Amino acid sequence: MARTVDPAKHEARRLQIIDAALTWFATDGYERATTAAICRTAGIGSGTFFHYFPTKSAVLVAILEYGTHETREWFAAQQGRTDAREVLLEYVGHSADEYADERVAGFIHAVVAVMGEPDIAAALAADVDAVRNCLTPWVEMAQQRGEIRDDLTPVRATRWLMVLLDGFLDRIISEPDFTVATEKATLLDAVDRLLAP
Amino acid sequence: MARTVDPAKHEARRLQIIDAALTWFATDGYERATTAAICRTAGIGSGTFFHYFPTKSAVLVAILEYGTHETREWFAAQQGRTDAREVLLEYVGHSADEYADERVAGFIHAVVAVMGEPDIAAALAADVDAVRNCLTPWVEMAQQRGEIRDDLTPVRATRWLMVLLDGFLDRIISEPDFTVATEKATLLDAVDRLLAP
Amino acid sequence: MARTVDPAKHEARRLQIIDAALTWFATDGYERATTAAICRTAGIGSGTFFHYFPTKSAVLVAILEYGTHETREWFAAQQGRTDAREVLLEYVGHSADEYADERVAGFIHAVVAVMGEPDIAAALAADVDAVRNCLTPWVEMAQQRGEIRDDLTPVRATRWLMVLLDGFLDRIISEPDFTVATEKATLLDAVDRLLAP
Amino acid sequence: MARTVDPAKHEARRLQIIDAALTWFATDGYERATTAAICRTAGIGSGTFFHYFPTKSAVLVAILEYGTHETREWFAAQQGRTDAREVLLEYVGHSADEYADERVAGFIHAVVAVMGEPDIAAALAADVDAVRNCLTPWVEMAQQRGEIRDDLTPVRATRWLMVLLDGFLDRIISEPDFTVATEKATLLDAVDRLLAP
DNA sequence: AATGAATGAGAGTTCATTCAT
DNA sequence: CATGAATGAACTCTCATTCAT
Numbered sequence: 083m084a085r086t087v088d089p090a091k092h093e094a095r096r097l098q099i100i101d102a103a104l105t106w107f108a109t110d111g112y113e114r115a116t117t118a119a120i121c122r123t124a125g126i127g128s129g130t131f132f133h134y135f136p137t138k139s140a141v142l143v144a145i146l147e148y149g150t151h152e153t154r155e156w157f158a159a160q161q162g163r164t165d166a167r168e169v170l171l172e173y174v175g176h177s178a179d180e181y182a183d184e185r186v187a188g189f190i191h192a193v194v195a196v197m198g199e200p201d202i203a204a205a206l207a208a209d210v211d212a213v214r215n216c217l218t219p220w221v222e223m224a225q226q227r228g229e230i231r232d233d234l235t236p237v238r239a240t241r242w243l244m245v246l247l248d249g250f251l252d253r254i255i256s257e258p259d260f261t262v263a264t265e266k267a268t269l270l271d272a273v274d275r276l277l278a279p
Numbered sequence: 280m281a282r283t284v285d286p287a288k289h290e291a292r293r294l295q296i297i298d299a300a301l302t303w304f305a306t307d308g309y310e311r312a313t314t315a316a317i318c319r320t321a322g323i324g325s326g327t328f329f330h331y332f333p334t335k336s337a338v339l340v341a342i343l344e345y346g347t348h349e350t351r352e353w354f355a356a357q358q359g360r361t362d363a364r365e366v367l368l369e370y371v372g373h374s375a376d377e378y379a380d381e382r383v384a385g386f387i388h389a390v391v392a393v394m395g396e397p398d399i400a401a402a403l404a405a406d407v408d409a410v411r412n413c414l415t416p417w418v419e420m421a422q423q424r425g426e427i428r429d430d431l432t433p434v435r436a437t438r439w440l441m442v443l444l445d446g447f448l449d450r451i452i453s454e455p456d457f458t459v460a461t462e463k464a465t466l467l468d469a470v471d472r473l474l475a476p
Numbered sequence: 477m478a479r480t481v482d483p484a485k486h487e488a489r490r491l492q493i494i495d496a497a498l499t500w501f502a503t504d505g506y507e508r509a510t511t512a513a514i515c516r517t518a519g520i521g522s523g524t525f526f527h528y529f530p531t532k533s534a535v536l537v538a539i540l541e542y543g544t545h546e547t548r549e550w551f552a553a554q555q556g557r558t559d560a561r562e563v564l565l566e567y568v569g570h571s572a573d574e575y576a577d578e579r580v581a582g583f584i585h586a587v588v589a590v591m592g593e594p595d596i597a598a599a600l601a602a603d604v605d606a607v608r609n610c611l612t613p614w615v616e617m618a619q620q621r622g623e624i625r626d627d628l629t630p631v632r633a634t635r636w637l638m639v640l641l642d643g644f645l646d647r648i649i650s651e652p653d654f655t656v657a658t659e660k661a662t663l664l665d666a667v668d669r670l671l672a673p
Numbered sequence: 674m675a676r677t678v679d680p681a682k683h684e685a686r687r688l689q690i691i692d693a694a695l696t697w698f699a700t701d702g703y704e705r706a707t708t709a710a711i712c713r714t715a716g717i718g719s720g721t722f723f724h725y726f727p728t729k730s731a732v733l734v735a736i737l738e739y740g741t742h743e744t745r746e747w748f749a750a751q752q753g754r755t756d757a758r759e760v761l762l763e764y765v766g767h768s769a770d771e772y773a774d775e776r777v778a779g780f781i782h783a784v785v786a787v788m789g790e791p792d793i794a795a796a797l798a799a800d801v802d803a804v805r806n807c808l809t810p811w812v813e814m815a816q817q818r819g820e821i822r823d824d825l826t827p828v829r830a831t832r833w834l835m836v837l838l839d840g841f842l843d844r845i846i847s848e849p850d851f852t853v854a855t856e857k858a859t860l861l862d863a864v865d866r867l868l869a870p
Numbered sequence: 871a872a873t874g875a876a877t878g879a880g881a882g883t884t885c886a887t888t889c890a891t
Numbered sequence: 892c893a894t895g896a897a898t899g900a901a902c903t904c905t906c907a908t909t910c911a912t
Binding site: 503504505507508585586587588589590591592600601604628632635636638639640641642643644646647650651654659662666669670672 | 700701702703704705779782783784785786787788789798801825829832833835836837838839840841843844847848851856859863866867869
């Protein structure tokens with residue numbers, strides 16, 4: 083029997099599903115997004131969905147893991163730089179830019195509310211950890227270089243960076259007037275103020 | 280005609296239901312919290328629930344409206360003060376204290392993600408508006424008194440205050456290490472830095 | 477202790493309930509008419525309803541029995557007449573006139589569909605029997621007087637009279653153009669044709 | 674792509690459901706017939722029902738539409754005939770024969786009383802209209818040929834035919850003694866008398 | 871007698887998931 | 892591998908009826 087799996091095709095389908103799910107999760111929230119709608123958007127049958135993901139929550143986890151992966155890649159690409167404070171500001175700017183995509187913003191927001199499913203909670207925690215763990219070394223370096231305040235431990239300072247990022251996203255979602263385009267500069271300024279020595 | 284309604288008892292029951300719903304919404308999120316569970320916790324029959332609230336979403340709306348009401352009351356109590364910057368800091372501190380209650384924090388977090396039900400979305404927007412509208416006059420006064428920066432319009436400055444508050448709540452929820460007790464002082468300092476002239 | 481039952485008042489209330497129920501049954505049908513709506517219309521509390529009638533179906537039975545009673549009274553009032561054919565035609569005309577009342581027509585129609593509740597089925601059958609038993613003697617007399625055909629037994633002839641009456645009601649209900657006012661004369665003519673020797 | 678739908682099987686299942694529903698509607702009436710009972714009788718799971726019909730009322734509408742369709746087919750088969758009066762009598766006989774099936778009779782009776790659901794009301798009205806519209810041309814032709822009275826407009830004469838048919842059905846349902854077998858001849862005679870010039 | 875809050879069985883419907891084809 | 896028909900547990904909500912006041 084011929085090999086029936088074409089890995090490229092398989093991956094393409096997987097991404098189609100992920101993409102459709104992302105759209106629906108972002109618009110309707112996790113619970114209200116139905117697998118049927120996702121399948122329709124992805125152009126597949128309902129049974130096919132479960133060939134690619136064992137459960138509905140597994141897609142969400144996959145999306146989260148993809149995000150975690152991208153975060154890691156972004157930081158990996160900064161390897162070797164020494165202008166730590168600049169890296170931090172660039173990361174903040176980079177995140178803000180992502181929030182400009184409605185689907186990304188809606189998705190993050192929607193997902194945060196899914197408690198109860200342990201696998202999702204775990205993936206969510208893993209993502210948060212990844213961001214924090216990727217940021218912390220740069221915070222530490224920036225402190226050692228005297229670029230930012232050092233009265234907070236690196237981890238706490240990192241968390242306060244995340245306070246700004248999360249709060250920024252919340253406003254983006256809640257208030258149509260508050261857009262990445264108009265507020266990004268203020269965000270960077272806020273980071274500056276927060277971390278100034 | 281016999282008087283069969285004891286308004287006090289009625290209100291007590293209503294609060295029982297609200298309390299049970301708050302608990303479940305905070306733990307499981309809106310969708311996963313079932314009316315059956317709420318009834319069990321509240322110690323009432325399933326039919327009784329619908330004597331007090333016409334739909335499941337109505338309880339959530341009631342809770343939100345209660346919060347909106349409390350916000351208004353808090354600001355009403357500050358009437359007449361002139362130390363505007365101090366009022367803002369106290370409000371931030373007051374909000375932070377509320378987030379120390381796990382149920383409050385969980386509830387706010389869970390609810391923010393409920394899109395789709397228009398009545399909830401409306402109540403949510405009303406709450407956000409109330410907070411902003413209550414804050415803005417104090418921001419304005421503080422600017423006029425030269426206590427805070429005036430390069431942002433009062434509304435924008437208000438929204439940046441809310442950025443800090445929302446982001447703070449997100450961290451409280453996401454990371455067990457990050458507690459109101461340990462971080463409140465830093466929050467107030469962050470507000471200071473953000474608004475400094 | 478004073479006598480707490482004022483029989484007149486009691487009967488008045490009973491009629492209020494019957495009247496409200498009749499209205500709702502006629503408009504919405506038996507199943508969709510709720511006791512709550514009936515109570516609201518009757519201006520009583522929901523508990524009071526069950527002081528007067530043990531179940532919802534009991535009101536319907538009471539209405540049916542009232543109709544049966546009226547039928548009997550109508551025929552009792554004809555006692556002694558000898559123009560049997562005329563009596564039959566008058567009964568048909570009298571019934572048609574009642575159908576001109578939307579509530580009567582709607583009620584009869586609605587009730588016919590309630591199978592399953594044995595007490596209603598029994599009351600319905602009793603009503604049909606009463607009509608037939610009241611009509612039959614006059615049919616017989618008319619036959620003996622040679623006023624109408626006698627190739628059908630009195631009971632069968634009676635049933636065919638009822639065929640016309642029931643069918644007439646069905647048209648009244650189903651087609652707005654078909655009204656008692658415009659069709660009554662044709663109905664009487666149809667009876668004539670049907671029973672002509 | 675695998676062919677997973679066997680249209681024949683699908684149609685068979687659909688008919689199973691329709692059949693089960695017909696039985697329950699006829700016995701218990703629309704409201705008291707539960708989807709659960711229908712599913713049990715049809716030998717399907719509760720979810721399957723809603724794969725075939727979006728709502729409970731949709732099954733009823735489907736049955737009504739099937740009846741309307743059959744009426745149209747019956748009349749289409751008479752196309753070209755010129756013995757109009759005979760066609761009318763045959764239609765009456767044909768309808769009477771259908772009423773001999775307890776389920777058909779019970780169903781028609783039960784359904785006529787369903788007010789409230791607009792889609793059912795519409796399908797019901799459509800069925801009545803279809804019958805009337807199919808009959809009227811033949812009535813007209815019969816009048817022109819002098820076979821029946823012409824003092825009534827074709828539409829009114831048609832409605833009086835329906836009076837007889839509906840009333841006949843009511844008696845069939847209400848009185849066990851009154852059967853199609855014993856009364857069909859009298860029905861045809863009654864039509865004759867009603868329409869005689 | 872009159873009330874209406876409380877009840878809970880049961881209704882129609884949804885949807886993640888399974889599995890024969 | 893892909894399919895979508897089939898499933899049934901679980902959901903929100905309704906309503907006739909009860910009963911303490």
